[in-house]
Amino acid sequence: MANIYDADEDLEKQSFDFKLFVRTMKYIRPYWKNVLVMSAMVLTGLIINLVEPLIVRYIVDEGMMKKDLAVIIKMGAVLLIISIAGLIGGRIRINAVNRTTQGLIYDIRKEVFEHTQELSFRFFDGRPAGKIISRITNDVQAISDFVNTGIVSFISEIISIIGIIVIIFMINYKLALITVTVVPVFILLLALLKNASENAWTMTRRTIANINANMNETLQGMRVIQAFSRQKHNIERFEKINRENYKSHMHATVIQLLSWHLVEFVGMAGTCGVVWLGAGMIARNATSLGTLVAFTNYIWRLWAPLSALSKVYNQALSAMASSERIFQVLDTKPEIADSPDAIELEDIKGEIEFRNVNFGYNPEERMVLRGISFKVNPGEVVALVGPTGAGKTSIINLLMRFYDPVEGSIMVDGHDMRNIRISSFRKKVSMVLQDSFIFSGSIKDNILYGKPDARDEEILEAARITKVLDFAERFPEGFETDVEERGSKLSSGQRQLLAFARALVANPRILILDEATSSVDTETERHIQDALKTLLKGRTSVVIAHRLSTIEHADKIIVIDEGRIIEEGTHKELLDKRGAYYRLYLKQFQD
Ligand SMILES: Nc1ncnc2c1ncn2[C@@H]1O[C@H](COP(=O)(O)OP(=O)(O)O)[C@@H](O)[C@H]1O
Ligand SMILES: [Mg+2]
Structure with a gap:
């Protein structure tokens, strides 16, 4: 059979x-x-x-x-x-x-x-x-x-x-x-x-x-x-x-x-x-x-x-x-766990540094990232660009400490990530992905996911900035509307807005956006761009975007290809250089 x-x-x-x-x-x-x-x-x-x-x-x-x-x-x-x-x-x-x-x-x-x-x-x-x-x-x-x-x-x-x-x-x-x-x-x-x-x-x-x-x-x-x-x-x-x-x-x-x-x-x-x-x-x-x-x-x-x-x-x-x-x-031990003497991060400035990081999901078979080194100062916006499969999301996975590097280290405010209590670090970070997972429960519950003790004004503020309020109000039950499993009652754009609200309410020091606006229409993207101005202000941000127009203003753009950094600089610098970024940019312009 x-x-x-x-x-x-x-x-x-x-x-x-x-x-x-x-x-x-x-x-x-x-x-x-x-x-x-x-x-x-x-x-x-x-x-x-x-x-x-x-x-x-x-x-x-x-x-x-x-x-x-x-x-x-x-x-x-x-x-x-x-x-x-x-x-x-x-x-x-x-x-x-x-x-x-x-x-x-x-x-x-x-x-x-x-x-x-x-x-x-x-x-x-x-x-x-x-x-x-x-x-x-x-x-x-x-x-x-x-x-x-x-x-x-x-x-x-x-x-x-x-x-x-x-x-x-x-x-x-x-x-x-x-x-x-x-x-x-x-x-x-x-x-x-x-x-x-x-x-x-x-x-x-x-x-x-x-x-x-x-x-x-x-x-x-x-x-x-x-x-x-x-x-x-x-x-x-x-x-x-x-x-x-x-x-x-x-x-x-x-x-x-x-x-x-x-x-x-x-x-x-x-x-x-x-x-x-x-x-x-x-x-x-x-x-x-x-x-x-x-x-x-x-x-x-x-x-x-x-x-x-x-x-x-x-x-x-x-x-x-x-x-x-x-x-x-x-008997499977969590691979990523706090070391006994891990320190609790009370407050962080938001400085991130990758030092010569090598990484692979199955390192014996294949390395996905090689010799990655870069530094992001507190409050800066850094953009990661490059073709699909280049290793951008993998960098985020390491930054969130979902995996540990095989070699090299990742520093947060000068501390090696491996010596920091994981939860104390993740509490300071918010992440929005391309296809955000929304849980069953109300719109409000989903915003609260980012900060369970948020006050009503905070929720409302986050919903207003991200335009969640606009669509929530159209449901008879408003904020209390049950979005059902995986948020199936919402459009994908609405789910994405809700994910932004969830990220914003946590008031993170570090914000990570992994193709967060790739799956939404241009109208919604414009909403999100407006919201982002507030969202990114004063926070260290790592942004991965397909549409290069969304990252032109980044303080630093890092171009990744096949797991390596091949270029790095501001939008203007990289265009002047007429290298890989310039080619990517031209290509998108033609499309
Ligand atoms: N969980 C995983 N297990 C094994 N390989 C993976 C996993 N996730 C991603 N990869 C591989 O790692 C490489 C980089 O993937 P990724 O970082 O997601 O690329 P990007 O985000 O730049 O499109 C790809 O070749 C992909 O096949
Ligand atoms: Mg990716």
């Missing part, structure tokens, strides 16, 4: 790893009281389960056979009380199980989420969001399932199998011998069917993952799909994936039914043998009817835990795979 989406197959199965198991079990420790209650209730249930047939035997032999009504009534009452106790115990157990497993899900999910918040860009570079999401949801669920049915049932099934075998040998060893000869046949059958059934279920899981991934991509790309009229092709593709899921599910259920029937058949055969032999024994007065009744009762109670056990091992393996995936995330 074509597996277009599922790339995590290799981690679907795992051999049993004791260290991994112990580490997973640590998460259960806070719930030890619940586990204790759970175990006590399981044990109670087991005892009840084991005692019941014995009582039935007593009722048959001493009550029914001897026609003693008092015994029947008395023991009947005992049976009733025991059953009620069993029910109550069951309820208590389910409560304890839920508290443990839901608590476990809550804890692990929290830890994974919090950890991903701290992880550096490099972690996200090579990982589709879908995979990370599945770590936080499916994998956590698999671990909890294992704790729930796996561990609890594993222990109780084992105890119950041993208990039943001991009891049946005690009441009649000859019949017991017949019973246990059936057990190997039983185990053999289950083992034979196990692989087929496992493979079938793995296939259904994979096809379901394919369906999800296909749905996800289709929904996200709906505009492009409809624009290119690809619906028919899409439906066909989905049809194929959907059919695969249908088929694999049918296949899996057939195998499952088959194994159930076989199990039942063997159980039935075993029971028949016991009844047949037992009947002869009764005839010869070698045993009582009650014993035989109790015996067949026990046999039926033996098959269920045997087949359950074969599932537990599987579940354990898939939980192992899940915990390994989760620990992989948790």
